[in-house]
Amino acid sequence: MEGIIDKKQQKFICGYNEMDITTFLIQFYNECGRDYPWRNERTPFKVYLSEVLLQRTRADQVEPVFRYLATRYPDVKTLYHGFEEVKHAIQSLGRSCRLHYFKAGLEYLLDNYSGEIPSDRQKLMAVPGIGDYIAAAIRIFGFGIPDVIVDTNAVRFFCRFYGLQSTPETRRRKSFIELVTRHVSVSNCVEYSYGLLDFAARFCQPVRPLCDICALKFQCKNGNIIKKYN
Numbered sequence: 001m002e003g004i005i006d007k008k009q010q011k012f013i014c015g016y017n018e019m020d021i022t023t024f025l026i027q028f029y030n031e032c033g034r035d036y037p038w039r040n041e042r043t044p045f046k047v048y049l050s051e052v053l054l055q056r057t058r059a060d061q062v063e064p065v066f067r068y069l070a071t072r073y074p075d076v077k078t079l080y081h082g083f084e085e086v087k088h089a090i091q092s093l094g095r096s097c098r099l100h101y102f103k104a105g106l107e108y109l110l111d112n113y114s115g116e117i118p119s120d121r122q123k124l125m126a127v128p129g130i131g132d133y134i135a136a137a138i139r140i141f142g143f144g145i146p147d148v149i150v151d152t153n154a155v156r157f158f159c160r161f162y163g164l165q166s167t168p169e170t171r172r173r174k175s176f177i178e179l180v181t182r183h184v185s186v187s188n189c190v191e192y193s194y195g196l197l198d199f200a201a202r203f204c205q206p207v208r209p210l211c212d213i214c215a216l217k218f219q220c221k222n223g224n225i226i227k228k229y230n
């Protein structure tokens with residue numbers, strides 16, 4: 001296990017006290033959450049910026065671009081007016097369509113909200129390039145409003161935990177969203193949501209999840225199946 005799981009993460013391997021998922025994920029984040037520049041000094045704009053840059057792009061690639069943009073262009077207005085100068089930096093992350101919808105989103109926010117970012121879900125969803133996930137991330141991490149994250153990490157974790165078949169439609173299914181919503185922490189939505197993302201990335205990985213050593217394996221349907229056939 002040495003070298004795979006660090007000292008802090010060892011607390012979360014099997015044998016750790018059983019607790020509900022919500023408390024578990026909050027504690028996981030508090031004790032071994034990942035440290036990224038967009039997780040410090042969170043503003044709605046910086047969350048928006050980071051989530052646009054992170055779409056289908058690795059965090060280590062995004063870090064220098066985020067630092068550069070967030071330092072020089074701290075809000076919608078400055079970034080919109082300096083967009084021509086930063087195109088190259090954004091383009092370096094790939095996905096050229098990102099440039100188009102990001103600029104359209106900034107323009108929409110300037111025209112409709114004088115560059116402020118609204119916290120209302122429907123208003124956020126009307127911004128070009130902002131869908132369910134980014135809207136939820138801005139509300140949770142930017143405003144501290146409890147909302148539900150249903151990205152690939154959440155779908156993978158909850159489907160495995162409850163032994164559900166995952167399909168491309170799962171994340172849109174009302175019953176699944178209700179299930180995930182039941183676990184959201186109202187008082188610690190930021191820590192809970194980061195914990196979910198970090199735990200799914202560290203333990204409940206897409207390929208070869210670490211079920212053997214996972215603290216949730218006795219509660220988790222998938223962990224139990226793997227245990228049974230080992």
Ligand code: SF4
Nearest residue numbers: 204211214217220223
């Ligand atoms: S037991 Fe396995 S599938 Fe279940 S939560 Fe842990 S790592 Fe994920």
